[in-house]
Amino acid sequence: MNYIYRHMENRIMELSQSYSAILLTGPRQAGKTTMLRSLAEKENKGREYVSLDDLSTRDMAKNDPALFLQLHKPPVLIDEVQYAPELFTYIKIHIDEHHNPGDFWMTGSQIFRLMKGVQESLAGRVALLHMSPMSQREIVGAESMPFKTNLDTLLAESKKITPVDTPTLFERIWRGSMPGIVSGLYTDRNMYYSSYISTYVERDVRDISGTVDALKFNRFITAVAARTSQLLNYKAIADDAEIDMPTAKAWVDILETLGIIFLLHPYSNNVLKRTIKTPKVYFYDTGLVCYLTKWSSPEVAESGAMSGALLENFTVSEIMKGYQNAGLEPYLYFYRDKDAKEIDVIMEGDGKLCPLEIKKTATPDKRIIRTFGVIDKSPLQVGTGAVLCMAEQLGAFDRDNLIVPIWMI
Numbered sequence: 001m002n003y004i005y006r007h008m009e010n011r012i013m014e015l016s017q018s019y020s021a022i023l024l025t026g027p028r029q030a031g032k033t034t035m036l037r038s039l040a041e042k043e044n045k046g047r048e049y050v051s052l053d054d055l056s057t058r059d060m061a062k063n064d065p066a067l068f069l070q071l072h073k074p075p076v077l078i079d080e081v082q083y084a085p086e087l088f089t090y091i092k093i094h095i096d097e098h099h100n101p102g103d104f105w106m107t108g109s110q111i112f113r114l115m116k117g118v119q120e121s122l123a124g125r126v127a128l129l130h131m132s133p134m135s136q137r138e139i140v141g142a143e144s145m146p147f148k149t150n151l152d153t154l155l156a157e158s159k160k161i162t163p164v165d166t167p168t169l170f171e172r173i174w175r176g177s178m179p180g181i182v183s184g185l186y187t188d189r190n191m192y193y194s195s196y197i198s199t200y201v202e203r204d205v206r207d208i209s210g211t212v213d214a215l216k217f218n219r220f221i222t223a224v225a226a227r228t229s230q231l232l233n234y235k236a237i238a239d240d241a242e243i244d245m246p247t248a249k250a251w252v253d254i255l256e257t258l259g260i261i262f263l264l265h266p267y268s269n270n271v272l273k274r275t276i277k278t279p280k281v282y283f284y285d286t287g288l289v290c291y292l293t294k295w296s297s298p299e300v301a302e303s304g305a306m307s308g309a310l311l312e313n314f315t316v317s318e319i320m321k322g323y324q325n326a327g328l329e330p331y332l333y334f335y336r337d338k339d340a341k342e343i344d345v346i347m348e349g350d351g352k353l354c355p356l357e358i359k360k361t362a363t364p365d366k367r368i369i370r371t372f373g374v375i376d377k378s379p380l381q382v383g384t385g386a387v388l389c390m391a392e393q394l395g396a397f398d399r400d401n402l403i404v405p406i407w408m409i
Contacts, residue, residue: 007144007325016102019127020095025111026131027259028200031179032107051079065090074103082108085117092121132284133177135321146322149384158394164407173314174298176287193291225292229309231278267333274337286314312358318409352383359389
């Protein structure tokens with residue numbers, strides 16, 4: 001199996017020079033441990049690896065954290081640290097005494113529960129990073145570049161990346177971005193996703209919530225996948241899965257905690273009074289969506305009823321991954337108001353709002369960008385907008401509105 005270079009590597013080595021602890025969270029199988037173990041070999045400091053997936057190790061970390069840290073002295077890589085939040089206080093004491101950059105590398109596949117322990121004990125002492133499954137830029141070997149609607153940057157990029165057509169892009173969407181599949185370690189995609197859900201997701205849900213009816217949970221996660229790129233409708237999801245609304249809400253929170261899905265919140269401010277309040281839901285990995293919604297091949301996914309939603313999910317998650325891989329906070333929103341005016345994505349940064357529309361067409365119509373005008377009233381300046389689509393090459397409607405092929409993101 002080939003190891004594929006991850007964009008986050010440089011960022012981790014950089015942060016290791018100044019922070020005593022680095023905590024890398026993200027869903028299971030996203031490649032966190034593989035990457036950190038590969039970096040540990042390169043740095044050649046004799047960093048020990050210890051996993052709290054091992055029950056006796058976990059038991060010691062929980063019940064005698066001081067002894068655990070005596071046995072596993074820094075520099076150390078602690079895997080699945082969410083199982084022993086008791087360690088955080090002792091790690092804090094160690095950091096305050098020694099101030100050694102790079103002493104603790106930690107991974108965790110439960111984002112929120114971890115944060116509680118981290119915020120209480122390690123605030124200001126730990127660098128927090130989030131790793132998703134692979135981005136298409138990592139898969140094709142392009143350099144790390146968070147997406148911006150900057151014409152000069154995009155022009156330079158367009159010369160470095162090989163264009164792909166719609167069927168090839170849907171092949172990427174359908175196959176997904178889990179390192180195990182991308183690297184060729186697992187060749188049977190259906191078997192991979194089926195065991196991924198039963199081995200990890202159900203087990204982790206059980207860990208967090210105590211009990212879970214596997215059949216209902218499967219129906220639930222399928223109902224969420226069927227509504228990807230849409231407004232989050234708890235009632236419809238609960239009805240589909242035959243569960244009550246509080247359970248649906250709790251399970252959505254858990255999927256977010258496990259780094260399986262993320263929510264895009266609506267952009268609003270005091271001026272834009274008519275905006276709706278409901279978030280939209282997306283998956284980090286479109287392969288999982290295609291598996292759950294039972295598209296048997298890239299071709300049927302491309303021609304099926306969900307093709308627009310799949311393309312939107314893919315595009316938004318790629319933008320998200322680009323920022324996370326650079327260790328940056330992505331400020332992404334969408335816009336929808338009570339008059340049904342809508343903008344798929346709004347990127348906020350440097351005092352500007354950049355509106356993005358995602359379309360499954362190779363020749364977008366200029367009328368698409370009309371809705372961009374709704375954010376003119378916002379107190380922030382409106383930056384360059386773009387239609388992200390299946391165009392063969394980079395283009396523009398005018399100076400302020402670009403046409404960007406999705407394969408470039």
